[in-house]
Amino acid sequence: MLLILFCSCEKQRVLNVPFADTQYVINGLFNTNEPCQLEISGSQNLNDTNTVKDVSTANVLLFEDNRLIERLTYTAPTNGQNVGTYTSIFKAFQKAKEYSIEVEINGKPAITAADIIPTASASANNFIGPSTADTMSAYLNFELDLQQSNSNNQIQYFHLKAQQRWVLYSIGPTDTTYSYGVWFNKAIIPEQNPLGFITTPSEPFALSTGGKQDGIMLDNQQFVGLNKRIKFIAKNNRQSFPNLYLETRLIVRTVSANYFKYFYSSSQYYRTKRTPLTEPVIIHNNINSGLGNFSGFLTDTSATISTFY
Amino acid sequence: MKYWIILFFIILNIQLSAQSNATKPISLFTKNANLRTVLNKLQQDYEITFAYKNSLIQGKYVSVNISNATLQQALDALFKKTEIGYTIKEKKVLLFQKIVDVQKKYTVSGIISDSTNGEPLIGANIYSPLKKVGARTDKNGYFSLTIPSGNYDFSISYIGFKRLNFNENITASTSLNIALKRNNSLKGVTISEKNNPHSSDEIKLQPTTINALPFIAGEADVIRTLQLMPGIKSGTENASGLFVRGGAPEENLVLLDGIPIYKPTHLFGFLSIFNSDILNNVELSKGGFKARYGGRLSSVLNINMKNGNIKKNNLSASINPLVSKILLEGPIKKNKGSFILSYRRSFTDLYLNSWQLSDTYYGSDSSRSQFNFYDFNAKINYKINKNNRIFISAYTGSDKYNRQQISKDSTLQWRSVYDNDLNYNNQIISARWQNIISHKMISNVTLAYSRYRTKTFLENSIVYSIPDIFQYDQQAEINDKILKVDLSYFINKNNTLRFGAEATNHLFKPENTSRVVTATTDSTQSSIDKIIGNEYNFYVEDEWQWKKIEMNGGLRATLYNVNNVTYSSFQPRLDIQYAIHPKLNIGGSYAQMAQFLHLLTNSNIGGAPTDLWILPTDNIKPQRSRQFAARMNYNPKKNWSFNIEAYHKKLSQIIAYKEGASLTQNSIDAAEKITTGSGQSQGIECMARKKKGKTTAWAGYTISKTTRQFEEINNGIEYPFIYDSRHDASIALMHTFSPRLSFSTSWVYSSGTPISIPVGRYAVGTNQGNTSNPPRNIYYGARNNTRMEAYHRWDINVNYIIPTKWVQHSLHLNIYNIYNRFNTVYISRQLQVFDNKLFEEYKENALFPIIPTFTYKILLSDKEK
Secondary structure: OHHHHHHOOOEEEEOOOOOOOOOEEEEEEEEOOOOOEEEEEEOEOOOOOOOOEEOOOEEEEEEEOOEEEEEOEEEOOOOOOOOOEEEOOOOOOOOOOEEEEEEEEOOOOOEEEEEEOOOOOEEEEEEEOOOEOOOOOOEEEEEEEEEEOOOOOOOOEEEEEEEEEEEEEEEOOOOEEEEEOOOEEEOEEEOOOOOOOOOOOOOOEEEEEOOEEEEEEEEOOOOEOOEEEEEEEEEOOOOOOOOEEEEEEEEEEEEOHHHHHHHHHHHHHHHHOOOOOEOOOOOOOOOEOOEEEEEEEEEEEOOOEEEEO | OHHHHHHHHHHHHHHHHOOOOOOOOEEEEEEEEEHHHHHHHHHHHHOOEEEOOHHHHOOOEEEEEEEEEOHHHHHHHHHOOOOEEEEEEOOEEEEEEOOOOOOOEEEEEEEEEEOOOOOEOOOOEEEEOOOOEEEEOOOOOEEEEEEEOEEEEEEEEOOOEOOEEEEEEEOOOEEOOEEEOEOOOOOOOOOOOOOOOOOOOEEEEOHHHHHHOOOEOOEOOHHHHHOOOOOEOOOOOOOOOOOEOOOOHHHEEEEEOOEEOOOOEEHHHOEEOOOHHHEEEEEEEOOOOOOOOOOOOOEEEEEEEOOOOOOOOEEEEEEOOOEEEEEEEEEEEOOOEEEEEEEEEEOHHHHOOOOEEEEOOOOEEEEEEEEEEEEEEEEEEEEEEOOEEEEEEEEEEEEEEEEEEEEEEOOOOEEEEEEEEEEEEEEEEEEEEEEEEEOOEEEEEEEEEEEEEEEEEEEEEEEOOOEEEEEEEEEEEEEEEEEEEEEEEEEEOOEEEEEEEEEEEEEEEEEEEEEEEOOOOEEEEEEEOOEEEEEEEEEEEEEEEEOOEEEEEEEEEEEEEEOOEEEEEEEEEEEEEEEEEOOEEEEEEEEEEEEOOEEEOOOOOOOOOOOEEEOOOOOOOOEEEEEEEEEEEEOOOOOEEEEEEEEEEEEEEEEEEOOOOEOOOOOOOHHHHEEEEEEEEEEEEEEEEEOOOOEEEEEEEEEEEEEEEEOOOHHHOOEEOOOOOOEEEEEEEEEEOOOOEEEEEEEEEEOOOEEOOOOEEEEOOOOOOOOOOOOEEEEOOOOOOEEOOOEEEEEEEEEEEEEOOOEEEEEEEEEEOOOOOOOOOEEEEEEEEEOOEEEEEEEEEEOOOOEEEEEEEEEEEOOOO
16 A cells, blocks of 8 residues: 555646736847837747747837837738838937837737947957868858957947858959859857857857857957957858859947847857756846847948958 | 750750760661751661751751761761761760851852763753752753852753752862653653743754654654744755755755764755654754854754663664664663664665556656665764763765656657656764863864765757757765864853864865767767865854843854965854843844855756855855844743744855756856855744643744845846745644653645746747747746745654563554645656647646555663663
8 A cells, every 4th residue: 555655656747837928029129320120029828839920010109219200110021031020211320319119009008118229339350260261161260359449347248240242253364353242141159169158248159049140249348458359160161163252241239238138148048948957047128018129239340351262 | 046055955965875985887878868867867876976956957868878987987978068067076976057158169060961871961951949040051961050159959950851959068169960860751742942941043852852743654854843943944845954044955054963964855855864763952043143153054953963872772673664764772881881873774766666657648658766865873972081071973874866757759759768867975974072171161172074975867868850869967076074173161150151163174076077969969078176175163152141131142253265265254143132021031133154165056956966065266255144133932821932033134145057057067167157146035933832731732934035136147136036935834733642642743834936937938039030930039027937836734643652671662653745735846847749849848746645654663672781
């Protein structure tokens, strides 16, 4: 009798996960050069494997220092996309001003968010990379000095994105002609990121959101003076065409705290979500009455590096 | 006066007439006999004439054992402990009151012990009701009382023992070694909370209370009994040890014979490592800490093992479905030294060996859990001479756990494997030299070695279209070498000074290896580390009493050196109370504590061997706490008491895993996984007790709130700590029907434990929702965003004892969780494949439904040697 009781000791029942009601999710960025773009979707239950639900009926208002600028226009998703885009015509976003949105969906209480564009900018200097590469080499190593404009012991946040394009050239008797490909975003990984490395906000970490690696992020807490030397790797497919070279440039974004914390926590989640016994990651959220991110950034573009094959 | 003179001559005349001149050798044996009777006997047997005032001998009792003594020797022995002087003229003896210097003070000191086995009685009272002076015995059973010379009516008392009253004439510093007899009358279990009944900061448990409340399968457990007290969280079956006033288990200083134990629990906290058969004394301090204790933030649990029966051999054995135990004790040399050995082992691995099979909608599950533990205690003590004694204690214990689960789907051809091995063991050995330097001073010098080791293996793999294998192996070891000196100086009856020093060398050796296999990679990483830290502690503490005020104040200073970084800490302590009325008193305490060792705990499985002790480094600073408490105690009747106490505790520089950190991840430096923050806890504790009689009981209730705040967790927002419990309640009742039959029952309630459970998922990033399987974050809302269901449980126990001449049999019926409450132990997350996609399912796991058990125990006693 006792043995039977003990053998049947362990009981299991499926946890009735307290799923929250569907919340509206806003992903929106703005900077000084481009119109503001927002995606609005709905959250789903934990194991809901359906595609993301687009929200197309929102009334999205954009404010500058609490002054209404315009109502954003919705564009339906194009091929391969699940979520449409709300876009502003206004694109003269200015540093240090607060931009906010007010989103009303189906008469429900407004969802709001606000952020500013950082005032201090940054640049990539001494950008070096391979001038030649073997077609058998899949990895290209680059390095640069990330320079902040001033420190004043204030925390600044950066997001480095790499873009590349292929350039086909032909050398004629009198001149050389170039045929430029289209710039495309390139996933890059910081060199100092071995497997298992616990990323900290102050060391370069690869932005990872759902398998897509899109840039490197860090804050300025480990800078030496105004600079931080950063090494990174880009992986390229081999190209066997003759007279071809690769141009690489960096987009340096000085981003707001909301921008950084959102992508940092998202990266932490994606990096560890399959690792057993991982501490839960609470993803940063600056949307009132909703989820997601609405944040601003400044952009600087580096010189290009040409790598010949 | 003239009547006395006349009377004197009458008596003298009568007595002189009865005498002869011859004096033969005197032999006399009396025990606690009336002095007048003794004098009469001497007069009759030896023709000695005594002259005295009646008041001089009235109410006096003497004990004497002399043979073939001269008259002077006999009188010296007879009046040795009295204020009576004498003169002899031939065979005439005139008795008179000695003139003594009442201002001169002497020290009475000694050890109070149990007459049946010689165990020292810790916290026994020696008190003179007429002179209103007294003292309590310390952890060695030692007391020291400095008092003016004179005749004292001492009364010695200890719960569960017969009160001993005797007169003692103090004319010089004296040693009194006293053995108290057990009280075997039908009075039931007596509940005690410190000898000073006013304080509720300190809980004292006797083995009788612990054994009266067996926890499960007839197995009594000291920590489970303590969890029935207010301020100590009682909920959750995997509650690893003690959660005192919102503190984590690693914040408790657990001492076994004065040596710290790193992991005081078996079965992930289900049982303590302390075999209840070898306990002599248990004290738990929740606040108002004494300066002699340090190194932890939240509590001090001081457990003393028995020394072993110094008079006769005993062998006891018991068996129940959970464990079997055996204990052997006896004298090495009667009244000089003794030993005690005990061994306990679980049975569970013998019958939890089979696979449990179950069908699922996708295929089948097969799982197996195995666990077992053992512990072994040994202690010997030897009295070298009346002032020197040595003690050698040893403990070793180990836990092993394995869980395997294989899920497979024959249709979709996938197979998942979960394999988890957890092992840990504690070992300590210590040698203590106790030296009574003088009547006023006692010292203890201790040399000890302590080792705690853990080993963890984890495999979590799923193979479907591609392999996805994860394996992790972690070993960690912490070794301590300890040398400490403790001195007690009994300045006077109202003032005791304690001081001492301690040096500890910590050696910490973590090793881990992880292997990840995917479709394209097979990588293995390893790391081995070794850190040495040296800790030095000094303390001074004064226990002081003045009229209605009692105070214990002190200062503890610590230096800690690791990797060429030195940390220091000064920790003032104060506990003070004031008796407003004999039945009502108030008190308060303040304590600063510093903890130089951190325990890094995974919030998913706190209390597991995977928890990692971390030494402070230049980046990780020692953690600190400050606690204020205020209390009021009301004792309306002798057997009843009511306590209420409020506390506020602040912690700083505590550590936790960062969000996204995993114990299974190798790291260049463990510090990278860690974030530093603060915490606080506040609450109100209430308790009502009936302390004596056939029926004893208590009821406790605590309302509390415990939070943590880390910059890198929960977006920097304060959140409920995993051990936060808003409401805790407990009721315990014990009734003795007869010396053979007794009954006890207990009920506990605790608010649900906070946990982090994802509540949904959503798209992340702009313009990235462009595939059929878009990237998504899961979201919790906040850390510890939900709570498990409340924990409650009702247990009953019936004990029946069958004594015979040399053997005592006892039967114990225990029903655990009588109303079969599903109390969640842990939440597990399991990956499943559905529609060719991975998804996750969360399951609640409960281990203990209603469990009735019988325990049989046999005690064999040798004749007293």
